[in-house]
Amino acid sequence: MVVGDLAHERDLIIIGGGPGGYHAAIRAAQLGQSVTLIEKGEIGGVCLNKGCIPSKVLTHGAAKYESLKEMNELGIEAGSVKFNMDKLQAYKNKTINQLRDGVLSLCKANKVEIIHGSAFFLSEDRIGVENGDQYDIYRFNYAIIATGSSPKPPEGIQIDHERVLNSWSITNLEIVPEKLFVYGHDYIALEIAMAFNAIGSEVVLINEHDDFMLDSSINRELIRILKKKHIQVLKNNFISEAYTKDEQVSIYIKNKTGTEEITGSHLFVSGRQIPNTDQLGINRLGIETAKNGFIVVNHECRTSKNHIFAIGDVTEGPCLAVKAIKQGKTAAEAIAGIRTEADLRFLPIIAHTSPPIAYVGLTEEEAIRQRHSVDTAHFPLSANGYAAILGKKEGMIKVIFDKDHHLLLGMHIIGYGAVELISSGVFSLEMAARDEDLLFPLYPHPSLNEGLLEAVEAIKNQAIHLPPNLMKKIKV
Structure with missing residues (x-):
């Protein structure tokens, strides 16, 4: 190992080059900071x-x-079509590289x-960086920790990245699983379940x-859609x-009635995340x-x-x-002396499922638990003309208001275009929008x-494309 004689002086050091780290780096550079970004793997995290x-x-x-099934109705006729995982992997790698x-x-x-x-902290103003046989020490004025997190499987499950997979390895599969168990209840589990069902x-x-972990109305619609897709829940x-044996994976599932063994070809586990802090040395700093x-x-x-910041998965929250x-942008601006904050109250959650959520x-x-006087309504996309044109009539848009103050409290969408539409909900909540807005x-x-x-008109009994008996308080 080659050890540097002197510490290299740096203004701002960021540990981790994922989305938080590189956004922080570029924003800090825009604000005139001299920035050093340390990444042990590939940039992008x-x-x-x-x-x-x-x-x-x-x-x-x-x-x-999946959309090819709808093409015939539009007059687009094609011969037999198959899904080629090798080509998808090539496209994935090309996209990542670009x-x-x-x-x-x-x-x-x-x-x-x-x-x-x-990188690891040696003291409150020094970081050591090891790369093979090379070892250097850097003295910094400010540091941002952006080292992310890693998936941790539940007890009793060993990830082998071949038959038993996690979120880091499921997208590397080069075959379409014959029978895939998906273990989890979050958006990742739903995305994987619907994607592999489609192919x-x-x-x-x-x-x-x-x-x-969704609004009850969205849950009901989701269960209906999963049943329609023949996804067993x-x-x-x-x-x-x-455990795996030969080309199968066997799992023991427990419920109120006992334990049952079921067998398939693959198991995907969407487990909890643990912060990547073990090798950072933050304990010696008292962070x-x-x-x-x-x-x-x-x-x-x-x-x-005060001079060390942390962002992203390594911090509390989703x-x-x-x-x-x-x-990342907030930390960079705070270091530059700008009055700023990261307010995560109206954090949008999305799932690229089919349809999206x-x-x-x-x-x-x-x-209701927060003691609001609640008023809700939803609009089924089956009643939307453009959804009918697209052949994307599954789903709905639900809005939740405070009845006394007419303030928007939440927006929940399951259906085509949900990911783009939800920004309207974010803006409205940030601006404390009333129904009239x-x-x-x-x-x-x-x-x-x-x-x-x-959906908002339905709150007022004004929706044109809903019959009166389905106008308000409509439930699915």
Whole structure:
């Protein structure tokens, strides 16, 4: 090992080049900071290389394949079509490489220094970086921790990345599983279940809970859609053990009635995330962490050490790229002396399922628990003209208001276009919109946006494309 004699002086050091890290680096550079970004793997982090982008290539490919079934009605006739996983993998790798090159180019254009290696704190102002036989020490004025998190399987399940897979390996499959068990209740589990169902796998979705973590109306519609797709859902079931033999995986599921062994070709586990802090040396600095190991930060993303910040999956809260990106920019601005904060109250949650799911704000159940006087309505996309044109009539848009103050509390969408439409909900919640604020503007026609308008109109018994008996308080 070669040890540097002197510490290299740096202004701002960012550990981790995922979406939070590189957004922080570029924003800091825009604000005049001299930035050094340390990444031990590939730039872009888990999101670009193992998580968000690979999984969305899979869901996009599955959605395109599924849509071929609708083409004949539009007069588009084609011969036999098959799904080629090898070509999908090639497309995935090409997309990742292009996006990674784009991030590297942006860092270079903003004069962000990139150092490859594993970083760890030596003291409150020094970081050691190890890359093979090379070892260097850097003294910094500010540091941002953006090291992310890693999936942790439940006890009794060993991930082998061949038959038993997690979120980092499921998108590397080069075959379509014959029978895929999906264990989880979050958006990742739903995306994987629907994507592989679309491309030909028999899918069994195993949920530890009695429902998914969504608004009750969205849950009911989701269960109906899953049943229509012939995806079996096992509620209130736990996997106590899983093992592989030959070309099969066997799992033991436990429920109130006992234990049962079931067999398939593959098992996907959407487990909890653990923060990547073990090798950072933050304990010797006394940086405060929560009981679950995630780093505690304030509204500016400062840790208990004022000059050291933490962002993204390594901090408390949902492990989402949108959180990391916002926190990264916030930390960079705070370091530059700008008054800023990362307010995650109206964090949009999305699932690129078929159809997509998106929501922001309170569920109806949460609003009631918080003692709001609740008013709700929803508009089925089957009543939207443009959805009929597209052949995408599954789903609905639900809005939740405070009845006394007419304030929007939450928006929940399941249906084609949900991911794009949810931004209207985010903006409305951020601006404390009342029902009249959503009723007043003009909405393009024909469009799915009109479904949002009519959902709000249904609160007032004004929706044109709903009969009076289905206007208000409509439930599915």
